[in-house]
Amino acid sequence: MSTISPSRLYGSIQLRRNRGLAGLYLVVAAFLILYAVLFPGILSIGGFSKFTQNWFPLALVTMAQALLMLNGGITLAIGPLVSLGAVIAATTMQGALGVPGGILAVAVAGLLIGAVIGAIVTHLRLPAIIVTLAGSFIISGIALILLPRPGGFIPDWLSTVLAGHTPVAFVLLAVILMLWKAFLATPLGLGIYAAGDNPVGAFRSGVPVERVKVAAFALSGLLAALTGLFVAAQTGSGDPVIGTPFTLNSIAAAVLGGVGFLGGKGTMRGAICGSLLLSVMINVMFFLGFPPVAQYVAQGLIIVGAVAVPELLKGWRVR
Numbered sequence: 666m667s668t669i670s671p672s673r674l675y676g677s678i679q680l681r682r683n684r685g686l687a688g689l690y691l692v693v694a695a696f697l698i699l700y701a702v703l704f705p706g707i708l709s710i711g712g713f714s715k716f717t718q719n720w721f722p723l724a725l726v727t728m729a730q731a732l733l734m735l736n737g738g739i740t741l742a743i744g745p746l747v748s749l750g751a752v753i754a755a756t757t758m759q760g761a762l763g764v765p766g767g768i769l770a771v772a773v774a775g776l777l778i779g780a781v782i783g784a785i786v787t788h789l790r791l792p793a794i795i796v797t798l799a800g801s802f803i804i805s806g807i808a809l810i811l812l813p814r815p816g817g818f819i820p821d822w823l824s825t826v827l828a829g830h831t832p833v834a835f836v837l838l839a840v841i842l843m844l845w846k847a848f849l850a851t852p853l854g855l856g857i858y859a860a861g862d863n864p865v866g867a868f869r870s871g872v873p874v875e876r877v878k879v880a881a882f883a884l885s886g887l888l889a890a891l892t893g894l895f896v897a898a899q900t901g902s903g904d905p906v907i908g909t910p911f912t913l914n915s916i917a918a919a920v921l922g923g924v925g926f927l928g929g930k931g932t933m934r935g936a937i938c939g940s941l942l943l944s945v946m947i948n949v950m951f952f953l954g955f956p957p958v959a960q961y962v963a964q965g966l967i968i969v970g971a972v973a974v975p976e977l978l979k980g981w982r983v984r
Contacts, residue, residue, distance in 0.1 A: 686923060686935050693938050696945040703952040714832045718899065720944040721834035722747070722892045723914060724937055727922070728841070729888035730915035731936035734924045736881040737861040738793040742782065743889050743915050745804035747908025750775060750893020752808045755817025755903025764823055771894045772887060778804065779886020783879035801912070808905040817903035827898040834895070838937075845933055857881055917968050918943045 706712035726743050733740050750771045758767035782800050786793045827833055848854040856877040859867035868874045892911070897903050922939025924931030946967065950960045 686932070686938070689921070689923065689935065689938050689942070693942045693945070696942060696949055700945050700949050700952070703949065710832070711830050714830055714834070716948075717832055717835040717838070718828050719948075720941060721838055722896055722899075722911070723918060723944050724838055724940045725841070725888050725892040725895070726911045726915040727918040727936050727940035728845070728933060729885040729892070731919040731922070731924045731931065731933055732857070732881050732885045732888070733793070734919055734926060735861050735931060735933075736857050736878060737864065738786065738878065738881070739916070739926065740782070740797040740882070740885060741794060741912055742778075742797040742801040742804055743885075744908040744910065744912035745801045745808065746775060746778065746886055746889035747893040747896060747911050748905050749778075749804050749808045749811075749908075750890035751897035751900075751907055752812040752817070752893070752903040752905050753890070754894045754897040755819055756811055758820060758823075759818040764820060768894065771890050775886040775888070775890025776883050777886075778890075780879055780883040782886070783882025786882065787875045787878045805905070812903050812905050815900075815902050815904040815907075817897075819897050819901050819903075821901075824898045824901050827895060842933070842937070853877060853880055914943065917964070921968060 701707055704712070707716050726747065729743055730740065753771050753774055754767050757770045758764050760766060762769070778800075782796055785791060786796050849858075852872075853876075856867065856872040856874070857880075859870070859872050860874045860877045864874050889908075889911075893908060896907055900907070918940035919931075919936045920926075920939070921942055922931065922935035922937065924936050924939075943964070946964065947960065950963060955963065
């Protein structure tokens with residue numbers, strides 16, 4: 666009986682998971698080339714740094730959304746969690762614990778809120794979309810109570826480090842992706858894909874499905890709250906409503922990256938490419954002089970096309 670070597674098996678699995686991403690990579694490359702032609706300054710260190718600083722928050726919230734979509738869930742609390750992270754950062758960093766205390770407060774808040782939402786969804790068997798919608802209102806209210814209007818304090822040196830003229834944001838994104846790759850090698854990381862693809866089969870195979878789902882929500886909350894910290898560093902203050910656009914944009918970017926709503930379909934690198942495509946697309950339309958209304962229409966048409974074309978091709982191959 667013939668056996669398949671682990672390297673060949675791993676290669677075949679990666680090939681299957683990346684199927685369909687080649688077209689996405691080509692589209693992203695085309696938009697990047699067009700953007701470089703329209704704005705040659707991106708090829709400089711300063712231009713690249715500013716671009717990655719604008720892309721980084723969208724990439725983080727897309728990872729937060731994709732983490733749940735891979736597990737068969739979804740969250741509408743991404744934007745409010747970003748706002749709450751920004752508010753907590755701006756209201757704690759002037760205290761006795763300073764910047765380390767502020768960062769810790771943001772991280773703990775994101776983890777705890779995500780875990781609580783995940784526990785409600787998992788143990789009460791409630792739809793994630795309903796729980797996260799209700800949670801979004803509560804989180805938004807807390808952010809407004811903590812900071813009714815934009816303000817607070819972010820140290821200048823922190824803003825300079827994170828949002829200055831060096832590509833720190835790109836380095837942070839690379840580190841986070843490497844941590845994600847390492848996380849996938851753990852039982853919990855493997856369980857996210859398994860529970861999203863076939864929860865019954867995963868449970869019968871010994872995967873703690875409920876624990877995995879709670880962990881996915883907790884990690885998603887952590888990423889969203891840390892996004893708020895970065896946005897606060899960018900703007901130099903906290904804003905209780907600054908995260909509002911991120912909810913729908915995170916879903917759009919994940920869908921563009923090939924992540925399915927039913928769980929187990931897609932990759933994190935695809936989601937990151939989807940966020941890059943959405944970010945570049947917005948910049949290209951701006952440089953081409955598209956009015957804001959036309960930008961929204963074009964984004965919607967491109968997203969619908971990105972979802973519909975693969976399904977049409979799949980049906981054509983079946984026929």
